[in-house]
Amino acid sequence: RFIACPKLARTVRRCLLGKASRHPQPVLLECGPGPGILTRTLLNAGVKVVALESNSAFLPNLQSLENSLDGQLKVIYGDFFKLDPLRMGTVKPPALCSDKLFETMGVAAVPWRADVPVKMFGILSQKKERNMLWRLLLSMYECSSMYRYGRVELNVFISEKEYKILTAKPGETKAYQALTVLSQVGYEIQLLHMEPWSSFVTNLKTGGLSIPKCMWLPNDHLCLVRLTPQQNLFTRGLNPTNSATFIFMVKQCLAKPKSRITDRLNSWSLDNGKLLTELEIPTNAETRSLYPEDYRRLFEALQNSNMLTETWFHDEAIESLRQIN
Incomplete structure (x- = not known):
C-alpha cells in the first residue's frame, strides 16, 4: 500500500511535522514512497527526506526528482522491512544493513537519552504486520539494528485491530497480550490519524483493497501511530543485556x-x-x-x-x- 491522494499526503505531513519548533527537524526516512505523492508534499514543507523504495518501477521518477533538488532528497533502493536480515551471508538488495543505511543518510549514533536522530514513516504490510511489530520491538529492547543509533521514532500506518492491541488495558479479553505490555513499557504510543482502508492504493493485480477481517475488534481503518522509544527505558534495572x-x-x-x-x-x-x-x-x-x-x-x-x-x-x-x- 502507498499514498496516492494529495489530501491524505497533506494530513500525514501535518501529523509528522506537528507544531513548529526552533530545533531543526531530524531526517525523515520515508519507506515505500511509491509514486512520491507524500515525498513531494514533505519536500515542499522544507523537510529533508531519504526515500527508501523497493519497487524498481517507482525509482526513475523518484531519482529524477532527486536530481532536480540540491541535496534535500536522497533516493535509496531498499526495503526497510528487510533491514538487517537475520540469515547469514551477503546482503542482497532490496535487503540492506542499518549501518550502511545510516552512513548513506549521514546520521551518526547518539546516546539513548538524546533527541530522536531519525523519524521513519511507512505503511506496514498486512501479511507481515504482527511479525514486523514484534521484530521492531525486540530490536528496540536490544538496542540493535537501527536502534544502535538512538531512539528512532516510528510513524507507521497499522491496522485498527493492531492499534487496539497495542493500547489495550488490563483485563480486556483477547486484546491484552504480551505485545501490549512490552509495547507500552518500551514506547510512548500516540495515535496521529485514522484513515479508511479505501484511501490507500495497493499493488495487487486484482486492484482489490484486501481489507483483513476481524470478528472481535474493530478494523475499519488504518491508524497512523507514532512509536517513540521511552527515554527512561534503561534508567532502572532493565537494560539491553537482560x-x-x-x-x-x-x-x-x-x-x-x-x-x-x-x-x-x-x-x-x-x-x-x-x-x-x-x-x-x-x-x-x-x-x-x-x-x-x-x-x-x-x-x-x-x-x-x-x-x-x-x-x-x-x-x-x-x-x-x-x-x-
Whole structure:
C-alpha cells in the first residue's frame, strides 16, 4: 500500500511535522514512497527526506526528482522491512544493513537519552504486520539494528485491530497480550490519524483493497501511530543485556492470561512469598490484570534479588529469544 491522494499526503505531513519548533527537524526516512505523492508534499514543507523504495518501477521518477533538488532528497533502493536480515551471508538488495543505511543518510549514533536522530514513516504490510511489530520491538529492547543509533521514532500506518492491541488495558479479553505490555513499557504510543482502508492504493493485480477481517475488534481503518522509544527505558534495572529475560517473563505470564501471577512465579521457583506483597501486587491477581508497569517493577525486583540468574529461567529466556529471531 502507498499514498496516492494529495489530501491524505497533506494530513500525514501535518501529523509528522506537528507544531513548529526552533530545533531543526531530524531526517525523515520515508519507506515505500511509491509514486512520491507524500515525498513531494514533505519536500515542499522544507523537510529533508531519504526515500527508501523497493519497487524498481517507482525509482526513475523518484531519482529524477532527486536530481532536480540540491541535496534535500536522497533516493535509496531498499526495503526497510528487510533491514538487517537475520540469515547469514551477503546482503542482497532490496535487503540492506542499518549501518550502511545510516552512513548513506549521514546520521551518526547518539546516546539513548538524546533527541530522536531519525523519524521513519511507512505503511506496514498486512501479511507481515504482527511479525514486523514484534521484530521492531525486540530490536528496540536490544538496542540493535537501527536502534544502535538512538531512539528512532516510528510513524507507521497499522491496522485498527493492531492499534487496539497495542493500547489495550488490563483485563480486556483477547486484546491484552504480551505485545501490549512490552509495547507500552518500551514506547510512548500516540495515535496521529485514522484513515479508511479505501484511501490507500495497493499493488495487487486484482486492484482489490484486501481489507483483513476481524470478528472481535474493530478494523475499519488504518491508524497512523507514532512509536517513540521511552527515554527512561534503561534508567532502572532493565537494560539491553537482560531485556531478553524480561520479554520471556512477560510472554510466559500472558501465555495463560487467566492464571494467577503467584502460580506462574512458583512454577519457576522465583517467588519467596514476600515479593508480591512488597510490590503491592495481590497474590491472587491474574496475569491479565497486571499493568505494564507492574510487570516492569516485578522484573526489576527479581533482577535486584539475583533470583533470575539462580534458576533455569535465565537460560530459557536466552534460548526463547534466539527462536524468536
